[in-house]
Amino acid sequence: MVTFFEASLDTISVHHVGNPLQDERYALSDAPLALKDEIIPRLLMQYFLSPFEKTNEVYHLMHPGDDLHLNEIYHYCTEIFGDNSKFHQMSEQIAKHLYSVSSHPKIKAGEIYVAYFNSVQLEGELLDAIGIFKSETKETFLKVYPQDNGFNVDYEENAININKLDKGCLIFNTQAEEGYKVTAIDQTNRNQEAVYWKDEFLKLKIRNDNFNQTNNTLSIYKNFVTEKLDDEFEMSKADKIDLLNRSMKYFKEKDTFELDEFTGEVLGNDQAIESFKNYKNQYEQEFETKIPDTFEISDNAVKKQARVYKSVLKLDRNFHIYIHGDKELIEKGFDEEKHMNYYKVYFKEEE
Incomplete structure (x- = not known):
């Protein structure tokens, strides 16, 4: 989604941000x-832009009070886009803001880079962009070089691997009234402490486009099958895998999602259909995100979800059964003599 073969780096400022809970300071x-x-x-x-070539989600900056200018990053970026001579001054404010939200004890100190890029391509449009990046992970590198009639070895400590960006975001100079278009990554913290980058520092909301509508619907359905259905129906794991496979088949074969068509073809049970629609409504209310009953299906979102949709039936530590097709060709039973469950699988030929 993001490409940079025409891009150029215009300006960059570097600061250091510590963790206030560890009595660390910032340095500008x-x-x-x-x-x-x-x-x-x-x-x-x-280092900065390559990781964004694989991102599909596009966000907007937001503020809970609906006043975008109360979002610090929105305010600083608007100042820079309006007057590039304020770039370094605003980069200092961005560093101070990051320091103020680095209040989780596991957040590591590191350098913050604020950069201004020209002609970065997003969704087919060449745009100026402000990049904010943080490096936390340092590595040791060996250097081998010729000396006299042989070679010598040296090393560099606390160096940065340019193939491993820790955190970053790109704020594009478009759709300012909606909070700009933003892409963001966090590749070091995926637990509770990670919340501060996207939620507290940037204050992002997911753009409600085809990608996110497809991605959210598949996520909701997966959670519904794996977590909710047990409350109302007795279902084997094989039955759940079949329901997941049928939903993925629907999304791969259709161009447009239709809620009633989807639930009829995939669930096919009035009680389960009503339960799923209620589950979807609860999600929309909790996350304040309305997912329409009809939308164009995003192939990129389907590919992303296909990686986490599991079709593997794990039996103790002895066997894994991959279920991709007709669940009627697999039967579950119980052996009274061995006091063990079993599955019977029907097939025509081995491959």
Whole structure:
């Protein structure tokens, strides 16, 4: 979704942000980083932008009070887009804001990079973008170089691997009245402490487009099958896998999602259909996200969800059965002599 073959790095400022709970401070640089050759900008572009080539979700900046100017990142970015001479001053404010929300004890200290890019492509449109990145993970690298008639080895400690960006976001100069278009990643913290990057620092809301409508519907349905159906029906794991496979088949074969058509073809039970619709409504109310009953299906979202839709039946530690087709070809039973469950599988030929 994000490409940067036409992009250029215009300006970059670097600061250091610690964790206030660990009695660490922040340190601000006096001026933007001096880019004296072509190699460093190219390496920085690879480090900062390459991870976004695989992202599909597009967000907007938001504020709970509906006043976008109360969102700190929105305010600072608007200042920069309006007057580029304020770039370094606003980068300092961004660093201070990140410091103020770094209040979880597991948040690591690190450098924050604020960069201004020209001509980054998002959804087919070339746009200027402000990038905010944080590096937390440092590594040791060996350097081998020729010396005299042989080679020597040296090392570099606390260095950065340009293939491993920890956290980042790109705020694109478009749709300002809606909170700009934003892409974001966090590849180091996936637990509770990760909330601060997207929720507290940036304050993001997911854009309600085809990708997210498809992604959310598949997620809701998966949770409904794996967690909710047991409350109302007696179902084997094989039956649940069959329901998941049928839903994935629907999304792969159809161009448009129709709620009544989907529930009729995939669930086919009036009580289960009503239960799923209620489950979907509860999600919409809890997350304040309305998912329409009809929308165009996003192939990228289907591919993403296909990776987490499990079709594997695990039996103790001895066997795994992959169920991809007709569940009528597998039967479950109980052996009285061995006092063990069993599955009987029917097939025509081995491959």
